[in-house]
Amino acid sequence: MKFSLRPPDTIGWRIALTVGSAIVGVLLLSVVFNHFAGVWARPSVEETALLGRANDIILMVEAVPDSYRQPVASASRIPTTSVDWYPANSPTAAVLATAPRTSHADAELTQWFAANGHPRTVLLFRSDDGLSGRLPRYDRTRDPHAYFMAAGLSDGSWLVFTATRRAWGLPRPAQIAIALGFVALSILAASVVATYYLSKPLRRFADDLRRFGGDPRSGPVREAGPRELRAAIAAFNALQAQLRKFVEDRTAMLAAMSHDLRTPLTKIRLRGEFIEDDDQRERLFRDVDDLQAMADSALSFFRDDYKDEEATVFDFAGLLRTIADDYSDQGKPVFYAGPERFAFSGRPFSFRRACANLVDNALKYGNRAELELKCSATQIHLKVIDHGPGIPSYALEKVFAPFYRLEQSRNRSTGGMGLGLTSARAVIQAHGGDISLNNRQGGGLEVNVTLPAMS
Template sequence: MKMRLRLADTIAWRIALTVGAAIMSVLALSVLFDHLAGPSTAERAELDRADDAIRMIEAAPPAFRQRLADTITIADKAIWYPSGTSIAGQFDVARLHELDPRMAERFRGTERGRESVIFTSTDPLAKEVAFDRISHPNAYYMAVQLDDKSWVLFIANHRRLGNLLPTRLATMLLSVTALILAASLLATYFLARPIRQFADELRRIGGDPRAKPVPETGPMELRSAIAAFNSLQGQLRKFVDDRTLMLAAMSHDLRTPLTKIRLRGEFIDDDEQRARLFRDVDDLQAMADSALSFFRDDYKDEGATVFDFAGLLRTIADDYCDQGATVSYVGPDRFAMSGRPFSLRRACMNLIDNAVKYGGTAEVELVCTQFEISVTISDHGPGIPVDALDKVFTPFFRIEQSRNRLTGGMGLGLTSALAVIRAHSGNIVLSNRKEGGLTVYITVPIIDKRQKAIE
């Protein structure tokens, strides 16, 4: 039986892989730069040739050494300095105090253990050399000591990769930074993708306890969070179902005594008292039916489909105008939206009806962007007290405190509208207009890519 090692897909493991990949990339790049920044193959060959030239100069009599150095082609210039000269003495001091230990270390080893000094045009030692530093500001120098304490100086006008340490470091740091950023962005994308998918699923659900469970995908920690969310959603679904059954039973049980009261009311001789009793019975029946309809969340039983949302708003406005109300619509002629058309129609009608009832008119404006749609419903009524702007969405809350259903309603219109809009992952915000009246601002994000303006 073969054993297969399977690593757990966790966020911690993904982060560890990301950091490990970044470190390995940095190390690989460091090795590459270390190889490129040091002497290249051609440079090492030239250094071998320089070692041979040094041996030839060392074997020649002192009178012929400079003439022999002039014939060397491995550098742009070669100079021999006898022992005891001023610059030879400075080389003796410089070899004990390396001007550029890092560069010297890179070149060392080819000179077969000879004492050497590596420096550049910016070092004070270069001022002692008879060389046109103005024409060749980037030249570099290598002085090698012979057995008789004399020195041979090789001068090169440039290096293939450049000899300035700041330039080399800047190039290396920029490359390492770019590599780490690229690896981090790529890894972060794969790390964040399942989280983004989870967020998209939550927006799709929109707080609907009857929605399908979220697929459990991604790292182990995220799958655990999704499983916990699905479990919570299941408990909420059971709670809503139990609540709906209880309210349905209460509504059904209330009908019998209300019917009995209506029948017994027929025996009341006082017509005025009988009419009041029947009106109270009708109010109780309407309250029971409205509460049952709201708590059942009938809008969530409707399936989502693609429909013309702009046409829906225009139809509502035309219907109110046919009834003599002043309702205007501003916006695109057509806009395809994925959602529950009948629920959205009922929610928009509740909001427009409130604007007409309390403000006399309703101005509806639809704005569609790439990411969301927004509907603004404005009126010219008295508005809503500031401290009640949020309370009006509470079930059975009414600013008009009378119990008359014709003036105050049941206090469920705005609550039901908000529930419908939030089921579409949107929101409703109320604000009073400076010139008087109320503005209802509805926003719904565009989740389905099929939603688009229709020309």
């Protein structure tokens, strides 16, 4: 029996690895934060036992006579901290006694000492505070960035703790808020990155499906991603192959029927030459011509010749200007408004036929065609406007169906076999675009064509 240490490539394993990677990433980021965050990540002054040691020193100094207080204070040992005692009748004690107690930290430490059974006034200040200049034993040149805590003793004297380096962090509430914010941002960043890679195969599958929707004859979808997704893609490819085979068989059958109709139509025309009644002969020939036109249109449509054309980059605005100029040379009112040039990747001959179909419809049923082209970095918007009667709202979508004709204004006598809009929509959708019809205010029809711009 063969064992493999490689985990199975399934969606469940990918989710587990994604969640695990996100957790490991957050932990690593937390370690980096704690290493480089400085005082933000250090324990608060209450958690470092500095206050307890300072309280012991205060009680010890307070218990000895005045002549021993400074030696006892100087002999006290707290890392990176020196202790000095100032008598009650000294100028320094007078300044500290009258200093304002407005700091929130002052109030918190005062309450802490009171809660531990030794109420006293406590002041906190830094080297950039004016109080530091009133301490005769503080050397600013040696320790320019120092922290001070002054505690008042029961006899009016003061004990000043001078820390040359901050060995404690922010208050606990501030630390919790910062830590929660950092963890939330870390989880969000790790989740976004992990989810991006987890959903990458699904996005690729969706892109392939859109490509298939634009061109049903496109090749099979790439089988990539986790096992379940590969199985779904394989099933879709099998279904796609069956549908393509079904459509190709039906298309070949209809194309063959349209082609084979030419022979009996030719025979009918030859036999019609022997009809002596001129009126009946002309009617017969007219019906044969209609049938021949329908067969030719159907054959051209079923062949889908536009899909055999190679895509290339061409000037879409120039193509529309050329169409307008060609019709104008024939004396037909076709006008173009838009940019002089705009590059587009597609099948130029197919687009020319599709746009010509739209212009022909506008001229036949609206007596005038106005082409308006607007382009942006992401989308192309083309309007074909006529000034005819429009079409009923219920038929705005039906007219795209093969061989569909409106009986009143758009019937066989005015031309067309009902395949112009069908063919135009097929060409436009094959390029990832869409087409829709709208009746204009005041009369006329507006054809809206949207296409993705070339990236």
